[in-house]
Amino acid sequence: MSGRVLVGVKRVIDYAVKIRVKPDHSGVVTEGVKHSMNPFCEIAVEEAVKMKEKKLIKEVVVVSCGPQQVQETIRTALAMGADRGIHVEVLAKDYESLGPLQVSKIMAALAKKEEAQLVILGKQAIDGDCNQTGQMTAALLDWSQGTFASEVTLEGGQVKVVREIDGGLETIKINTPAVITADLRLNTPRYATLPNIMKAKKKKIANVKPVDLGVELTSKLEVLRVDEPPQRQAGVKVETVDDLVGKLKEAGRI
Amino acid sequence: MAVKQDHGGSARIHENLRDEKTQELRGRSVTLGLCLRGCRPLSQLAELPEMHQMMRQTCRDYATKELAPIAAMLDKNHTYPTKQVQELGAMGVMAIEVPEELGGAGMDYLAYSLAMEEISRGCASTGVVVSVNNSLYIGPILKFGNEEQKKQWITPFTTGEKVGCFALSEPGNGSDAGAASTLAHQDGDEWVLNGTKAWITNSWDASATVVFATTDKSLKHKGISAFLVPMPHPGLSLGKKEDKLGIRASSTGNIILDDCRIPLRNLLGSRGAGFKIAMQTLDSGRIGIASQALGIAQASLDCAADYAHKRTAFGAPIGKMQAIQFKLADMALAIESARLLTWKAALLRDAKKPFTMAAAMAKLSASEAATFSAHQIQSNLCFALDHMGNLKSIQILGGMGFVTDMPAERHYRDARITEIYEGTSEIQRLVIANQILKEYQP
Numbered sequence A: 001m002s003g004r005v006l007v008g009v010k011r012v013i014d015y016a017v018k019i020r021v022k023p024d025h026s027g028v029v030t031e032g033v034k035h036s037m038n039p040f041c042e043i044a045v046e047e048a049v050k051m052k053e054k055k056l057i058k059e060v061v062v063v064s065c066g067p068q069q070v071q072e073t074i075r076t077a078l079a080m081g082a083d084r085g086i087h088v089e090v091l092a093k094d095y096e097s098l099g100p101l102q103v104s105k106i107m108a109a110l111a112k113k114e115e116a117q118l119v120i121l122g123k124q125a126i127d128g129d130c131n132q133t134g135q136m137t138a139a140l141l142d143w144s145q146g147t148f149a150s151e152v153t154l155e156g157g158q159v160k161v162v163r164e165i166d167g168g169l170e171t172i173k174i175n176t177p178a179v180i181t182a183d184l185r186l187n188t189p190r191y192a193t194l195p196n197i198m199k200a201k202k203k204k205i206a207n208v209k210p211v212d213l214g215v216e217l218t219s220k221l222e223v224l225r226v227d228e229p230p231q232r233q234a235g236v237k238v239e240t241v242d243d244l245v246g247k248l249k250e251a252g253r254i
Numbered sequence B: 001m002a003v004k005q006d007h008g009g010s011a012r013i014h015e016n017l018r019d020e021k022t023q024e025l026r027g028r029s030v031t032l033g034l035c036l037r038g039c040r041p042l043s044q045l046a047e048l049p050e051m052h053q054m055m056r057q058t059c060r061d062y063a064t065k066e067l068a069p070i071a072a073m074l075d076k077n078h079t080y081p082t083k084q085v086q087e088l089g090a091m092g093v094m095a096i097e098v099p100e101e102l103g104g105a106g107m108d109y110l111a112y113s114l115a116m117e118e119i120s121r122g123c124a125s126t127g128v129v130v131s132v133n134n135s136l137y138i139g140p141i142l143k144f145g146n147e148e149q150k151k152q153w154i155t156p157f158t159t160g161e162k163v164g165c166f167a168l169s170e171p172g173n174g175s176d177a178g179a180a181s182t183l184a185h186q187d188g189d190e191w192v193l194n195g196t197k198a199w200i201t202n203s204w205d206a207s208a209t210v211v212f213a214t215t216d217k218s219l220k221h222k223g224i225s226a227f228l229v230p231m232p233h234p235g236l237s238l239g240k241k242e243d244k245l246g247i248r249a250s251s252t253g254n255i256i257l258d259d260c261r262i263p264l265r266n267l268l269g270s271r272g273a274g275f276k277i278a279m280q281t282l283d284s285g286r287i288g289i290a291s292q293a294l295g296i297a298q299a300s301l302d303c304a305a306d307y308a309h310k311r312t313a314f315g316a317p318i319g320k321m322q323a324i325q326f327k328l329a330d331m332a333l334a335i336e337s338a339r340l341l342t343w344k345a346a347l348l349r350d351a352k353k354p355f356t357m358a359a360a361m362a363k364l365s366a367s368e369a370a371t372f373s374a375h376q377i378q379s380n381l382c383f384a385l386d387h388m389g390n391l392k393s394i395q396i397l398g399g400m401g402f403v404t405d406m407p408a409e410r411h412y413r414d415a416r417i418t419e420i421y422e423g424t425s426e427i428q429r430l431v432i433a434n435q436i437l438k439e440y441q442p
Helices: A039-053 A070-080 A100-113 A133-141 A194-200 A241-250 B009-025 B050-077 B082-091 B109-122 B124-144 B147-153 B217-223 B274-310 B322-350 B356-376 B394-401 B408-417 B425-439
Strands: A004-008 A011-013 A035-037 A059-066 A084-089 A118-122 A144-155 A158-165 A168-175 A178-182 A205-208 B163-167 B183-187 B190-201 B206-214 B224-230 B236-238 B252-263
Touching: A004 A039, A004 A100, A011 A070, A035 A039, A035 A070, A039 A059, A039 A070, A039 A118, A039 A178, A059 A070, A059 A100, A070 A084, A070 A194, A070 A205, A070 B050, A084 A100, A100 A118, A100 A133, A118 A133, A133 A144, A133 A178, A144 A168, A158 A178, A194 B050, B050 B082, B050 B109, B050 B124, B050 B408, B082 B124, B109 B124, B109 B274, B109 B322, B124 B147, B124 B163, B124 B190, B124 B206, B124 B224, B124 B274, B124 B408, B163 B190, B190 B206, B190 B224, B206 B252, B206 B274, B217 B224, B224 B252, B224 B274, B274 B322, B274 B356, B274 B408, B322 B356, B356 B408, B356 B425
Parallel strands: A004 A059, A004 A118, A059 A084, A084 A205, A118 A178, A144 A178, B163 B206
Antiparallel strands: A011 A035, A144 A158, A158 A168, B183 B190, B183 B206, B190 B252, B206 B224, B236 B252
């Protein structure tokens, strides 16, 4: 086993920022807006770094796909303890249409190239909310997957994953190599320490192009229009249950 | 230091010193022998380097998530933030400038200033604990200590487990630091210290202190020396914890030395160098306090601008009204100006260039920006009548700014001390004037 873990990180609009739709409804405003690492990706990085600290794995390689700015996100992961980074260069215009299918093809190609034992991703990104990349990556590689992980334990050539599902918690045991996607309660990501930020300066970030990995970026999906969610309307207070039933019937709800 | 000796050499030495001074005053490098690190370009004032941005972000994240939510409680209960100081220590924030081999983060003063501002924006009390440890306690030991002293007195204080303090002020003298009445005399293989120090930040939580005492009264301020004293220690006791207007989560009190005996090797720097050590330490400390003041000021602006959007009066958010807009603009201007001065002082210090005047300007402008901004956030239905543009901040929140439900009143109280400690605003003005007059000396 290579002892190498590949972690994917995505640069997204910071969770605290109020999102605004572009006037032409083609997307959301990203220019000049604060960006940071996707919270679930932070959890993924933290899990990998913890495994390395426990000496269960040897190397954490962090990957991000996108234009120049994603290097900031890779460096943040390096400051959290990842060993090296890979920046998959995607030009700004292609980045707009970059989706889970292309990213999973890239991740799969890199996982093979790096001979990764595990691929850990956030369960979803807070901008797209697709929740597909992890699953697609596993399928492309024909690897096991443990998604929505709230607990991950390496046991020899296998991984025990506790998954958060609708009914509660499900524990599965899967073979490595495997893809894991991190859910909220998997861990609490650490703050990058100042010495580690200094060390991150010296860690390497390799540049790779999708074409070098044999991945074609054209998307089969086209975004037609983006709108704000409808404004929340005020509710109506009723006096009795009969009134309530009446109102619901009026609104065609029952 | 030039020694008075009766041979031709002394005249040359005095001449060289005078030359050094003149060069220093003209802002150029001191002494030809020194190899200067290149001064970083001024563009850094416009955009911070990536490492600094990352460091600022991590401190901001920490302050937002871990300090801001508990700041009101810490203030109300006068509780020292033990856990937070330890966490900050683990992040390297308690010893930012200390080299890695001694356990620090190995970063520069610009990084320290950024960290201080972000931490103080979350909680001003935690900010002062960080500042005193970094600038006033570790600072002089790093600069004037020998290797043994650095290992013994700095390394254990980098982790957040232990903090130090700086004991210069006395009940009888604050601004007049040269009049130290605490005495130290040698008795065999020990120094014996006697006297009282006042207004010592961190005193109740510290594990060591840098104490200034007079070793040669006849030499006046050149007869003061600096000593390292562990805490607790026989002969050292603490006066009552002061009940303060602001920065309440940090402890402030007297340190009483009564036949306090320490080994000879606890002398910091050379005998008689105490005043110089204190002044140079305070120069750097001013950058830390300026940054703390910036954090408080920024927190006030955050509060005011947010409220301006949400609070409506006369049918519209008050942010639409010119009087409020003028206040916000004045606050932002004061803060940004002070911030640039603070960064400049830090950059000059990092480049090992003279920074005394820059630091004094930074501390003066930042502390005044803090009290100004904090004042603006209160009151308000009378804003239309408020044509007396003085202290503005508390004027925006109105009654809400006066009660403890909102942080505005705490910022008001925390801001006030920044104009007083580590050199009052009056002293800063004297320092600046002194430098200017020297520059213009005919």
